Amino acid sequence: xxxxLLRQCVTYHGESLFNKLKCEQTENPDFQALVSDLCKxxxxxxxxxxxxxxxxxxxxxxxxxxxxxxxxxxDEEEAAEPYAxxxxxxxxxxxxxxxxxxxxxxxxxxGDIVVGRxxxxxxxxxxxxxxxxxxxxxxxxxxxDLSALCHIREIPSTGSHDDPLSYYQIGDFIRAGVKxxxxxxxxxxxxxxxxxxxxxxxxxxxxxxxxxxxxxxxxRSLSAASDSTETYEPILRRCHGYHNPSVVDYLLERVxxxxxxxxxxxxxxxxxxxxxxxFASAIRKKQSTSWALxxxxxxxxxxxxxxxxxxxxxxxxxxxxxxNNVEALVARGALYANKGSIMKxxxxxxxxxxxxxxxxxxxxxxxxTLVERGKQLEEQEKLVTAEGLYxxxxxxxxxxxxxxxxxxxxxxxxxxxxxxxxxxxxxEISTTIVKQAF
Amino acid sequence: MEGxxxxxxxxxxxxxxxxxxxxxxxxxxxxxxxxxxxxxxxxRFIMETGVKLGMRSVPVATACVLYHRFFxxxxxxxxxxxxxxxxxxxxxxxxxxxxxxxxxxxxxSHRYFNSxxxxxxxxxxxxxxxxxxxxxxxLILRQLNFHVSFEHPHKYLLHYLLSVKSLVNRHAWxxxxxxxxxWALLRDCYHGAMCIRHAPQxxxxxxxxxxxxxxxxxxxxxxxxxxxxxxxxxxxxxxxAVISDLLQLYDMEAKCI
Numbered sequence: 001x002x003x004x005l006l007r008q009c010v011t012y013h014g015e016s017l018f019n020k021l022k023c024e025q026t027e028n029p030d031f032q033a034l035v036s037d038l039c040k041x042x043x044x045x046x047x048x049x050x051x052x053x054x055x056x057x058x059x060x061x062x063x064x065x066x067x068x069x070x071x072x073x074x075d076e077e078e079a080a081e082p083y084a085x086x087x088x089x090x091x092x093x094x095x096x097x098x099x100x101x102x103x104x105x106x107x108x109x110x111g112d113i114v115v116g117r118x119x120x121x122x123x124x125x126x127x128x129x130x131x132x133x134x135x136x137x138x139x140x141x142x143x144x145d146l147s148a149l150c151h152i153r154e155i156p157s158t159g160s161h162d163d164p165l166s167y168y169q170i171g172d173f174i175r176a177g178v179k180x181x182x183x184x185x186x187x188x189x190x191x192x193x194x195x196x197x198x199x200x201x202x203x204x205x206x207x208x209x210x211x212x213x214x215x216x217x218x219x220r221s222l223s224a225a226s227d228s229t230e231t232y233e234p235i236l237r238r239c240h241g242y243h244n245p246s247v248v249d250y251l252l253e254r255v256x257x258x259x260x261x262x263x264x265x266x267x268x269x270x271x272x273x274x275x276x277x278x279f280a281s282a283i284r285k286k287q288s289t290s291w292a293l294x295x296x297x298x299x300x301x302x303x304x305x306x307x308x309x310x311x312x313x314x315x316x317x318x319x320x321x322x323x324n325n326v327e328a329l330v331a332r333g334a335l336y337a338n339k340g341s342i343m344k345x346x347x348x349x350x351x352x353x354x355x356x357x358x359x360x361x362x363x364x365x366x367x368x369t370l371v372e373r374g375k376q377l378e379e380q381e382k383l384v385t386a387e388g389l390y391x392x393x394x395x396x397x398x399x400x401x402x403x404x405x406x407x408x409x410x411x412x413x414x415x416x417x418x419x420x421x422x423x424x425x426x427x428e429i430s431t432t433i434v435k436q437a438f
Numbered sequence: 439m440e441g442x443x444x445x446x447x448x449x450x451x452x453x454x455x456x457x458x459x460x461x462x463x464x465x466x467x468x469x470x471x472x473x474x475x476x477x478x479x480x481x482r483f484i485m486e487t488g489v490k491l492g493m494r495s496v497p498v499a500t501a502c503v504l505y506h507r508f509f510x511x512x513x514x515x516x517x518x519x520x521x522x523x524x525x526x527x528x529x530x531x532x533x534x535x536x537x538x539x540x541x542x543x544x545x546x547s548h549r550y551f552n553s554x555x556x557x558x559x560x561x562x563x564x565x566x567x568x569x570x571x572x573x574x575x576x577l578i579l580r581q582l583n584f585h586v587s588f589e590h591p592h593k594y595l596l597h598y599l600l601s602v603k604s605l606v607n608r609h610a611w612x613x614x615x616x617x618x619x620x621w622a623l624l625r626d627c628y629h630g631a632m633c634i635r636h637a638p639q640x641x642x643x644x645x646x647x648x649x650x651x652x653x654x655x656x657x658x659x660x661x662x663x664x665x666x667x668x669x670x671x672x673x674x675x676x677x678x679a680v681i682s683d684l685l686q687l688y689d690m691e692a693k694c695i
Contacts, residue, residue, distance in 0.1 A: 005614060005653060012654025051685050052652050059652055065615040089601045092667040093660035103658060107607045138604040232668050233639070236597060245535075248496055251596040255617050259494045263622040265688065266629070268695050269485060278549055279490045280542035287545060287557035294559075 001030040001060040009060075013049055020053035028057055055265050064263070066256060082250045084239030087221030088140040092232050101144050105183045111198030112137055112178045113206075114190060115214060116148060118170050125151040126165065128174055128190065132218035135201040140221055146188065150176055154191035173209050177201075292322035296331050303335060311335055326356045330365065337369045342376070345369050367397035371406055383414055473514050474630075475694045478687070480519045481505065481629045482695065483550060487527060490546045491538055495625055499590050501530035502628035508581050510634075517577075520547070525574035533586050540568050594642035595624055598668050602646065605657055605664070620649035623684060630690070632683035636676070639669040644680035 010018050025031040058064060090100060108114075113135035116128030130146040133139045155164045168174075177196035180189045190196075192206045224230040236242055244250065252259055261271045276282055299314030312335060318328035333348030349366035352359060370393035377386040390407040393400065481502050488498035504526040509519070524543050531538035544567050548558055558564045579586065599620065603611055623645040627633050633641070643665045650657070657664050665672060 002613075008614075009652065009654040012651075012656070047682065047685050048648065048651060051648075051688065054688070059615075059619060064618060065613070066618055083600075084597055086597065086601055089605055089664060089667060090658065090660060093658070093662050093664055095658050095660035099658055099660075103605075137608070231670055232601075233670065242593070242597070248592050248596060249494065251600070252495075255596065255599065257618055257621050260489075260492055262489065262495060262625055263618045264485075264626055265619070265622045266482075266626050266691050268482065268691065269489075269626075274486075274489060278546070280492065280546050283545040283549060283557050284542060290557060291560050 001028075001034060001057070002062055003034050006034060006056070006060050009052065013052070016046070017049040017052060020049050021056055024053040025056055031056070058265055058270075066258065066263070081216065081239070081241035082244055083247050083254075084236050084242040085216045085220070086232070086236060086239070087217050087224050088138050089232075091140045091221050091224060097144065100140070101146075104139055104141055104144065104146070105181065105186065107137060107139075108133070108178060108181055108188070109198075110178055110180065111196070111201070113175060113197060113201055113204055114148065114178060114188075115173065115175050115209070115218070116190075118168055118172045118174060119147070121165060121168060121170060123152075123165070125149055125154070126168055128176065130188070131173075132215050134175060134215045135197075135204055138217055140218075142218075148176070148178075148188040148190045150174070150190045150192060154179065154189075154193060154196070156192055156194075168208070173211065173214065175204070175206050175209050175213075177206055288322040289325060292318040292325040292328055295321065296325070296327045299328075299331060303331075308335065308339070324351060324355060326352045326359060326362070330359065330362045333362075333369075334365055337365065337372070342369060342373050346373065363396040364400075367393040367400050367403055370396075371400070371403050374406060374410075378410065383410060383417070386410055387414060475690070476514060476519060477506070477509065477631070478629050478690050478694050480523045483520060483547075484523050484527060485625070485628065487523075487543070487546050487550065491527070491542055493527070493531065493538065494534075494536055495621075496590055496592055497530045497534035497536045498625070499592065499628055499633070500534050500586075500588060501526040503588050503590075503634055504530060504578060504582070504586060506631045506634050508578050510631075512581060517574075521570055521574050522578065525571050525578055528571055529575050529578060529586065540571050543571065544568060589638050591624055591627075591638040591642035591645070594639050594668075595620060595646060598642055598646050601668070602650070602657065602664060606655065610655075614653050614655060616646075616649045616653060616655065619652060620645045623648055626687060627684055630683065630687045632680065632687070635683070636680050640672050640676050641680055643668055643672055644677045644684070647677050648681050648684070 010021070021031065052059065090103075095103075112133060114128075114130050115132045115134045116130040118126050119129045120127040126149075128148045128150065130144070130148055131142045133141065152165060157164055158167065174192075176190035176192055177194075178188065179191040179196050182188075194202065194206060197204065197206065220235065224235060241247065249259070257263065261274075264270065295314045295318035299311040299318070302308070302311035302314060312332070315328050315332040315335065318325055319332070322328070329348045329352035333345045333352065336342075336345035336348060346366065346369055349362050349369065352362045353366065356362065370389045374386040374389040374393070377383075377389065387407070387410045390403055390410060393403040394407060397403070484501050484505065485498060488501065493501075501523075505519075505523055508522055508526070524547055527543055528538060528540060544564065545557055549555060558567075599617055602616075624641065627641060627645070636644075647665060665677065
């Protein structure tokens with residue numbers, strides 16, 4: 001069990017929860033190991049404590065936490081936002097100035113991105129009045145009187161020998177990376193070097209930005225602040241992203257919760273209780289195979305009674321129900337071979353062997369069919385190709401006498417032809433030499 | 439109406455209760471409390487089936503709401519509840535654009551009632567079941583006056599999570615499973631009729647509230663509390679009512695299953 005999380009919870013709820021935990025989790029060895037570590041504080045309602053106590057083994061299990069920290073994507077245009085980007089909540093809650101300042105200094109980190117307006121330019125750098133955070137955090141900071149310094153050496157040189165500061169003017173909007181935060185002296189220094197920004201925010205460009213490029217949550221918070229009827233819910237409904245039909249799926253993925261193995265606090269719905277065999281796709285696969293086999297059996301029966309057309313129909317039906325069903329492919333291949341469609345037969349047998357390389361009948365029939373095909377090729381004088389097929393046939397079924405026989409014969413034939421060819425070739429050369437000599 | 443649970447199985451205890459029976463503790467129950475337990479079990483069936491069919495949370499929620507709304511005004515003894523549930527799953531898949539094949543619904547349900555059995559053959563029994571599911575779908579549509587589209591708490595909860603997340607230090611948030619817990623609580627709400635008795639925003643806020651509470655997460659306080667801000671008309675009493683209903687469902691699991 002996660003000790004820190006459990007301690008945070010017990011501190012919040014107090015002694016009565018602690019007692020209930022001890023009572024409900026007596027059989028949990030993980031909890032017993034932590035009992036001495038936990039301390040007590042204030043009070044909360046009994047029903048909720050009872051709930052926490054009963055479900056503690058799930059709630060505090062380390063594997064319960066599936067979400068991973070995923071960084072926000074940035075610079076979504078308003079019209080294309082996949083979900084509703086809302087102004088920071090503390091704006092609506094009217095959290096006090098002091099508290100918001102304290103929260104910012106607690107939570108802002110090196111590598112975050114801030115947006116500010118230049119209020120002063122000196123020879124050693126410029127000062128920004130911070131308006132908003134832009135990556136890593138989402139906070140309302142315009143009225144907190146925060147100022148940040150961007151030293152001249154934190155400004156990338158433009159390549160020319162001009163003073164880099166001359167490029168900037170008072171009133172420019174700047175997006176910068178946080179280089180350092182001095183929480184005690186309440187000083188923030190920023191940088192325009194791309195390297196100052198944390199890895200996940202690398203793609204965000206630093207430097208001067210236009211008014212339109214200000215963070216969406218900031219511009220929305222400006223309009224919300226000016227109009228007190230703009231409360232959270234109306235703004236939410238008005239956001240284009242809220243009406244994205246796949247907003248739930250998108251946000252679930254962002255947050256990192258699986259919708260296919262969903263979490264639950266009910267004992268009977270825990271993921272580990274579900275068995276693969278009970279899932280729809282597994283049952284369907286087994287069922288399709290079974291239904292297909294029924295058709296194949298009917299087809300074989302037709303075949304034995306000479307009803308080849310009906311047999312073919314059954315095999316095709318079987319393959320529609322269960323594509324690449326091995327028995328159906330072998331049966332159909334045999335029927336094709338029987339009718340003389342050698343190539344189609346070979347194709348079916350090969351496909352069957354792909355999924356079941358040890359299927360006895362598939363190997364046997366393919367061997368026989370390859371030999372037949374080899375004989376056809378011999379008649380077309382494609383001896384080398386035919387030899388290849390005979391070799392393949394033997395590799396499938398080395399007891400087949402026809403295949404052995406055919407391979408021996410053709411190997412001999414090829415050798416004879418090869419020596420004849422070499423004699424002919426030498427004759428050719430010597431004739432040419434003789435001709436040239438004259 | 440003879441239903442699939444009797445045709446699909448002989449032996450699943452508790453699937454169809456005889457009239458005036460006794461519950462696990464041997465006490466004589468009133469009809470309505472027995473009905474509540476049946477509804478709980480059937481919703482459990484819907485949720486398990488939803489997972490095995492790969493259904494997303496919102497279509498499963500729609501299926502449960504369809505079920506609860508159907509039996510709001512209809513007597514449970516008039517219709518086989520498990521058949522209604524299967525049709526609700528089918529209809530919800532259509533409504534929420536995640537189409538589920540009847541064949542899969544029947545396969546999963548059959549195995550639910552006959553654990554470890556072989557899949558059904560393509561025979562009369564199978565086609566009769568399929569017809570029942572499709573006919574029941576029409577029945578449900580008519581009972582609900584074709585109002586089958588609902589607003590769910592899920593969208594609200596996800597946006598609320600993002601808003602609340604930005605109030606908290608990122609490291610504290612990343613080690614606290616508030617998102618998973620609130621999502622689990624929300625899904626579990628659908629076991630009971632509470633999911634249709636409260637407004638979606640209220641349910642979303644209450645599940646988030648309970649999740650934050652469970653881990654002792656402290657949020658900053660301003661002139662207004664975070665939950666007052668997310669939805670203007672929600673009161674502390676509303677939140678407590680939702681939480682209380684939800685906790686009762688967890689108690690019921692212990693008694694029913």
